[in-house]
Amino acid sequence: MADRYLSFTATAPGRFLTRRLGLPQPAALRRWSPEYPDLDGGLLHLTAGPSTLDLAPVLARTGPGTRSPDPVAAVVLDATGVRDVDTLAEVHAALHPVVRSVAASGRVVVLGAPLDPDDHHQAAVQQALEGFTRSLGKEIGRGRTVNLVRLTDAAAAESTLRFLLSPRSAYVSGQVIDVGAGPVAEGPIDHHRPLAGRTALVTGAARGIGEAVAETLARDGARVVVLDVPRAEEDARRVAERLGGTALALDITAADAGERIAAALPGGLDVLIHNAGVTRDRRLVNMPADRWSCVLDVNLASVLRTTDALLAEGALRPGGRIVATASIAGLAGNAGQTNYGASKAGVAGLVRALAPRALAEHGVTVNAVAPGFIETRMTAAVPLFIREAGRRMNSLAQGGLPVDVAETTAWLAHPASGAVNGQVVRVCGQSLLGA
Numbered sequence: 001m002a003d004r005y006l007s008f009t010a011t012a013p014g015r016f017l018t019r020r021l022g023l024p025q026p027a028a029l030r031r032w033s034p035e036y037p038d039l040d041g042g043l044l045h046l047t048a049g050p051s052t053l054d055l056a057p058v059l060a061r062t063g064p065g066t067r068s069p070d071p072v073a074a075v076v077l078d079a080t081g082v083r084d085v086d087t088l089a090e091v092h093a094a095l096h097p098v099v100r101s102v103a104a105s106g107r108v109v110v111l112g113a114p115l116d117p118d119d120h121h122q123a124a125v126q127q128a129l130e131g132f133t134r135s136l137g138k139e140i141g142r143g144r145t146v147n148l149v150r151l152t153d154a155a156a157a158e159s160t161l162r163f164l165l166s167p168r169s170a171y172v173s174g175q176v177i178d179v180g181a182g183p184v185a186e187g188p189i190d191h192h193r194p195l196a197g198r199t200a201l202v203t204g205a206a207r208g209i210g211e212a213v214a215e216t217l218a219r220d221g222a223r224v225v226v227l228d229v230p231r232a233e234e235d236a237r238r239v240a241e242r243l244g245g246t247a248l249a250l251d252i253t254a255a256d257a258g259e260r261i262a263a264a265l266p267g268g269l270d271v272l273i274h275n276a277g278v279t280r281d282r283r284l285v286n287m288p289a290d291r292w293s294c295v296l297d298v299n300l301a302s303v304l305r306t307t308d309a310l311l312a313e314g315a316l317r318p319g320g321r322i323v324a325t326a327s328i329a330g331l332a333g334n335a336g337q338t339n340y341g342a343s344k345a346g347v348a349g350l351v352r353a354l355a356p357r358a359l360a361e362h363g364v365t366v367n368a369v370a371p372g373f374i375e376t377r378m379t380a381a382v383p384l385f386i387r388e389a390g391r392r393m394n395s396l397a398q399g400g401l402p403v404d405v406a407e408t409t410a411w412l413a414h415p416a417s418g419a420v421n422g423q424v425v426r427v428c429g430q431s432l433l434g435a
């Protein structure tokens with residue numbers, strides 16, 4: 001279902017009228033394409049407080065295409081050295097004069113330090129950066145995004161900075177991402193085909209977001225396995241054929257789904273994407289038990305079961321990546337979705353608890369993406385007024401596309417993203433729902 005309002009506001013009369021009426025002003029987002037791989041313009045590197053990060057070499061490899069400061073395509077503000085309210089003022093002093101000159105669809109990335117539990121002044125002002133980032137994201141407009149990355153080691157954050165400072169992160173804004181100290185990938189990485197030689201399995205990939213994820217991972221060099229229910233086998237085959245991968249017809253709720261995936265992939269698996277999901281909306285008072293159990297089974301129980309089975313069988317190779325699909329409905333709650341919200345919040349809980357152990361015991365990271373309103377068949381079926389509200393109630397005033405979730409998944413699946421673990425990253429254009 002095309003977003004006609006977005007097309008209308010892109011015209012001169014549309015812009016004039018919606019501005020006069022005080023209506024949302026979505027800007028057409030510039031997304032990655034082979035012709036547009038990098039943001040247009042220069043990168044401004046600013047500092048607030050005494051930083052000890054060795055950022056310059058990473059930014060030299062990472063940032064937008066040209067080094068010329070005009071136009072400013074991205075600003076990176078290193079605020080890791082902010083430890084008190086006085087140095088916090090340097091955040092204002094650094095960004096106040098430049099924020100206006102950031103180009104449309106540009107990026108502001110604030111770098112912060114982990115909160116120090118032994119220093120409540122440092123913890124207070126580092127937490128302040130979160131409120132600052134989210135507030136700037138809500139006011140900056142023109143398709144520009146603002147995100148906060150907490151880190152201690154610039155090299156470990158390279159893949160994250162590459163993602164956030166590129167057109168790939170067009171619909172990711174207002175996020176706080178913690179990057180650990182390592183491990184950093186061994187050896188050189190071909191950033192055009194980072195997943196070359198790796199096998200990725202995507203559940204629910206016959207259509208929608210899963211299909212886009214499979215497509216993006218294949219673009220990045222992965223051999224993809226397109227898993228979907230037997231009744232969608234034909235579509236799954238079509239997708240797999242197009243991407244040079246294979247299809248696997250399997251209902252993920254089968255008790256032995258993990259074992260069957262492992263048997264189908266005797267060479268092992270590098271990337272496991274839990275994308276399959278269903279909704280069966282009803283208010284709790286009207287919800288029969290089967291609508292509850294169906295959603296919990298597909299969205300949560302099968303994710304728990306197959307993850308456990310594949311880790312126990314050693315099917316995920318060291319350096320492996322698991323990315324599960326949550327939803328902002330699970331983080332914020334949504335009327336009529338007690339079953340769905342519970343299942344998706346469960347995914348976030350699973351990710352946070354399993355991540356440190358999976359990394360320590362298997363060398364595998366575990367993260368989640370939490371989509372907001374994404375233009376798919378699922379959301380096309382939503383009644384008009386609720387659909388319009390879903391589209392506009394975010395800082396970018398539009399719905400995301402499946403490719404936005406796919407690009408975020410590809411960053412988490414990247415071999416250089418080993419220091420990103422246990423994160424739940426929203427792909428929601430900074431939706432007004434939830435924090």
Ligand code: NAD
Pocket residue numbers: 203204205206207208209210227228229232250251252253275276277278298325326327328370371372373374375376377378379
């Ligand atoms: P979709 O309905 O278009 O696609 C889901 C796919 O999963 C389908 O191909 C379906 O056949 C498959 N599937 C369902 N049950 C399965 C099972 N038991 N075994 C194997 N495959 C199964 O949905 P979508 O909009 O592409 O959503 C993909 C994921 O993103 C879901 O987890 C969904 O909850 C989540 N999500 C979507 C949105 C959105 O706005 N579309 C927002 C938040 C979260």
